[in-house]
Amino acid sequence: MLPLAPLTSPPASEAVLLQQAQRLAGYSLGELAALAGLPIPPDLRRDKGWTGVLLELWLGASAGSKPEQDFAALGVELKTIPIDSAGRPLETTFVCVAPLTGNTGITWESSHVRHKLKRVLWIPVEGDRAIPLADRRVGAPLIWSPDEEEDRQLRLDWEELMDMIVLGQVERITARHGEVLQLRPKAANSKALTEAIGARGEPILTLPRGFYLKKNFTGALLARHFLLNT
DNA sequence: ATTTGATCATTT
DNA sequence: AAATGATCAAAT
Numbered sequence: 001m002l003p004l005a006p007l008t009s010p011p012a013s014e015a016v017l018l019q020q021a022q023r024l025a026g027y028s029l030g031e032l033a034a035l036a037g038l039p040i041p042p043d044l045r046r047d048k049g050w051t052g053v054l055l056e057l058w059l060g061a062s063a064g065s066k067p068e069q070d071f072a073a074l075g076v077e078l079k080t081i082p083i084d085s086a087g088r089p090l091e092t093t094f095v096c097v098a099p100l101t102g103n104t105g106i107t108w109e110s111s112h113v114r115h116k117l118k119r120v121l122w123i124p125v126e127g128d129r130a131i132p133l134a135d136r137r138v139g140a141p142l143i144w145s146p147d148e149e150e151d152r153q154l155r156l157d158w159e160e161l162m163d164m165i166v167l168g169q170v171e172r173i174t175a176r177h178g179e180v181l182q183l184r185p186k187a188a189n190s191k192a193l194t195e196a197i198g199a200r201g202e203p204i205l206t207l208p209r210g211f212y213l214k215k216n217f218t219g220a221l222l223a224r225h226f227l228l229n230t
Numbered sequence: 231a232t233t234t235g236a237t238c239a240t241t242t
Numbered sequence: 243a244a245a246t247g248a249t250c251a252a253a254t
Binding site: 215 | 251252
């Protein structure tokens with residue numbers, strides 16, 4: 001029996017990646033952090049991305065903030081997703097930053113959103129704030145690609161949102177736009193600004209935005225896999 | 231300033 | 243109670 005240890009290099013195949021992810025199921029974040037020698041924060045208030053970094057470490061992802069897929073050689077993106085006791089998502093899922101300028105010629109097929117979501121390794125983690133961070137357990141992983149219907153839903157929302165961005169309506173977009181994909185601020189704070197297109201086609205400064213998967217979408221894909229009720 | 235990793239906390 | 247808008251940290 002091999003001792004449980006983090007992968008020190010990127011997995012050679014999707015099968016190896018999935019196998020390692022499956023071995024982590026059932027362990028608590030405290031156990032995995034201790035085995036990896038990673039300090040555990042008291043909570044996630046000042047370390048929102050800590051769980052993601054811990055799982056990246058265990059799965060041999062190129063940790064850090066490089067603008068690539070987590071497993072570039074495999075074409076796989078890693079996403080941890082906080083779930084409640086019924087297996088339903090507690091939070092939306094960040095996909096990528098939305099390009100607010102230079103969008104001429106971009107289509108759904110060539111979009112960052114579609115590329116990021118082409119193949120995703122989802123790792124559910126208990127996220128109820130009543131559970132101490134160290135005691136939260138890792139769930140069974142799910143390797144996923146959008147099916148036809150999911151791709152269609154994503155495309156329709158993406159097209160609506162991108163149309164508004166291109167037409168200078170970015171500041172009229174709220175999180176209520178989109179059925180499964182929404183656009184929300186993605187910034188250090190409300191003072192961080194980036195360039196966008198204004199209503200008259202002029203350059204403006206606005207909050208950086210990101211695309212997020214809504215909980216109905218991620219909840220359904222988890223449910224479909226684990227045969228849970230939504 | 232922007233990318234990565236996301237969750238927080240106020241509003242509805 | 244749920245969702246929206248705001249925010250935190252590290253790396254580049």
